[in-house]
Amino acid sequence: MTFRSRREKLRFILSGSDCVRPGSVYDAISIRIAEDLGFPLGMFGGSVASLAVLGDPDITLITLTELAEQMRRMSRAATLPVLVDADHGYGNALNVRRTVQELETAGAAGLTIEDTLLPAAFGEAKTQLISLEEGVGKMKAALDGRSDPWLVIMGRTGAASITSLDDTIGRARAYEATGVDALFFTGIKSRAELEAIAAATRLPIVLGGAPDELNALDYLAGQRVRIALQGHAPIAAATQAVDDTLKALREGTPPKNLKGLASSELTGRVMREADMKARSADLLGLKK
Ligand SMILES: O=C([O-])CC(=O)C(=O)O
Numbered sequence: 001m002t003f004r005s006r007r008e009k010l011r012f013i014l015s016g017s018d019c020v021r022p023g024s025v026y027d028a029i030s031i032r033i034a035e036d037l038g039f040p041l042g043m044f045g046g047s048v049a050s051l052a053v054l055g056d057p058d059i060t061l062i063t064l065t066e067l068a069e070q071m072r073r074m075s076r077a078a079t080l081p082v083l084v085d086a087d088h089g090y091g092n093a094l095n096v097r098r099t100v101q102e103l104e105t106a107g108a109a110g111l112t113i114e115d116t117l118l119p120a121a122f123g124e125a126k127t128q129l130i131s132l133e134e135g136v137g138k139m140k141a142a143l144d145g146r147s148d149p150w151l152v153i154m155g156r157t158g159a160a161s162i163t164s165l166d167d168t169i170g171r172a173r174a175y176e177a178t179g180v181d182a183l184f185f186t187g188i189k190s191r192a193e194l195e196a197i198a199a200a201t202r203l204p205i206v207l208g209g210a211p212d213e214l215n216a217l218d219y220l221a222g223q224r225v226r227i228a229l230q231g232h233a234p235i236a237a238a239t240q241a242v243d244d245t246l247k248a249l250r251e252g253t254p255p256k257n258l259k260g261l262a263s264s265e266l267t268g269r270v271m272r273e274a275d276m277k278a279r280s281a282d283l284l285g286l287k288k
């Protein structure tokens with residue numbers, strides 16, 4: 001399978017002048033739905049990976065193998081470009097290199113490597129960062145691990161909510177100097193902070209969760225923000241739907257009276273049923 005066109009699409013977004021919202025995706029069903037609805041990009045967050053694959057919170061219990069396998073399933077199911085949250089790269093800088101190799105072959109269009117100290121250190125309740133030097137090493141390792149030059153590598157920091165604005169800018173500039181393709185920030189609290197960061201850097205910006213004053217897409221686009229996340233509502237909606245449905249069944253509701261189920265039309269579309277029927281006709285000698 002070739003993934004070049006997916007990566008080109010992500011690069012096109014980053015080099016454009018608009019700010020887009022990605023669809024939060026986490027499995028074969030969600031990526032197909034996001035693709036059908038016309039999202040320009042999927043975001044595969046570490047939190048939703050942990051939830052979808054393990055049913056666990058976002059505390060780095062998931063392994064690289066599990067993350068890459070889930071990405072591979074999504075790559076097979078759809079052609080939507082996906083930006084993967086590769087956390088800290090699953091270890092030190094050498095592990096980062098391996099992470100990039102695995103996610104590249106799994107079909108990611110892009111990935112983020114962050115400078116958060118993960119998993120959490122013993123006796124430390126608060127999130128910590130690795131040193132700037134180690135962060136730079138991780139970005140270099142990520143670039144070194146890439147064999148398809150179209151794969152997008154983003155340097156990510158949450159320093160804005162952990163250390164300071166100055167530290168955020170220092171890290172962003174140092175990561176930028178390694179040759180990464182974009183900068184991903186979480187924890188930016190105000191327009192003033194974003195504007196200071198945008199003025200001190202030159203790469204395209206991706207914003208993780210942001211407060212209301214950082215929601216207007218035209219404003220964000222003017223600050224070089226090309227992708228702005230909107231959380232992960234789809235998996236929360238799916239969880240609620242499963243809870244509602246199982247609860248109703250447990251209470252004795254007959255299946256035909258259940259509310260909120262996907263229609264057979266929607267399920268058929270998600271399953272790409274028409275394509276499968278055509279293939280069955282051709283390959284298995286069945287009627288269309
Ligand atoms: O990348 C994102 O969508 C935000 C994040 O870190 C996560 O959900 O794990």
Ligand SMILES: [Mg+2]
Pocket residue numbers: 045046047058085087
């Ligand atoms: Mg994450």
